[in-house]
Amino acid sequence: MLKSCYVFSSLLALWLLVSAAGHGAVNVNVSRVIFNQGATQAAVSLINDGDYPVVVQAWVDNGDPRNTPDSASAPFVVLPPVFRLNSAESKLLRILTHRAGLPGDRESLFWLNIYQIPPESRAEPAGEKLRLALRTQLKVMWRPKGVGPLERKTVEKITFIRQAGSIIAINDSPWNISLIDVRYSKYSLHAGVIPAFSQTVLVPAMSPEPSQNTINFSVINDDGNTWEFTASVK
Missing domain, CATH: 2.60.40.10 (Immunoglobulins)
Known part of the structure; x- marks a missing residue:
């Protein structure tokens, strides 16, 4: 199940996080990513179903909505971390892991963050502008040897x-x-x-x-x- 929240940004660099339900321009082809021990990478496909381009930033963390790419700590790397996604364009994200420090007796849970920022509207009047960004989260699970599929x-x-x-x-x-x-x-x-x-x-x-x-x-x-x-x- 995906989690979403809206983030408002302005020219004053104010950032407010507000819980909300909604759908953004970028859609994801899966609701979770599962790494079984031995796997080093996985892929997630994104497609921009909106009629405008967006800038996408992606990273993996522990699920705390206050995290940013700079403050996140997880044994995963997302490539590319930042990119432009045009209308009707698709992109493949690669998630790489080294699994360092993860327990061997249980599943470890992390979250993939997909943060999308729409373009500024040139029709807006001069002065402070307000843009509505969307941050989507989906589960990333790492399973050690002996922990198979959920039944x-x-x-x-x-x-x-x-x-x-x-x-x-x-x-x-x-x-x-x-x-x-x-x-x-x-x-x-x-x-x-x-x-x-x-x-x-x-x-x-x-x-x-x-x-x-x-x-x-x-x-x-x-x-x-x-x-x-x-x-x-x-």
Whole structure:
């Protein structure tokens, strides 16, 4: 699943990051990139479906939206890092890795950032100008030897418990599992990623606490499609 946010830029060099849903001119052919141990590079195809050219900057980081290419730290390099993409033009990004320092017992999760800036409009009046840029993020996963594709039977082993009025999801697997469309009683939310060998507060403390003992959710698999699940809450 792709994450997007808008960034406003002006001649005063003010940069504001605002969460938003939307679609930019540049589209990506995949929703995630998976490196299995031994692989040193992967490719992502971009195409500009807009009617105007954009400047694209790409890098990999830990997913923090405050990161910039200068502050990002990840064992990946994206080539080319900056380029112009004309209307209807396509471009292949190469992601290279040396995997230095990554754990050997679990999947490591990073994010590919695709930052696109539209051209300035010459029709705008003189003075401060405002441009709307879009930053898209998609998952980059590195899997060590022995951690193969994510399977339904792995997701079925996630356990859900009540704790202090909250619902906790426990992931005892070496995969980072992406949950979406979580439904419990009257609550509905987008949960995000449950990291490998960890637990996450899925539903915050409720008052009064529902008596329902089942939870419904979807998981995004390696192909970018979804699996549907129903599980017990203990």
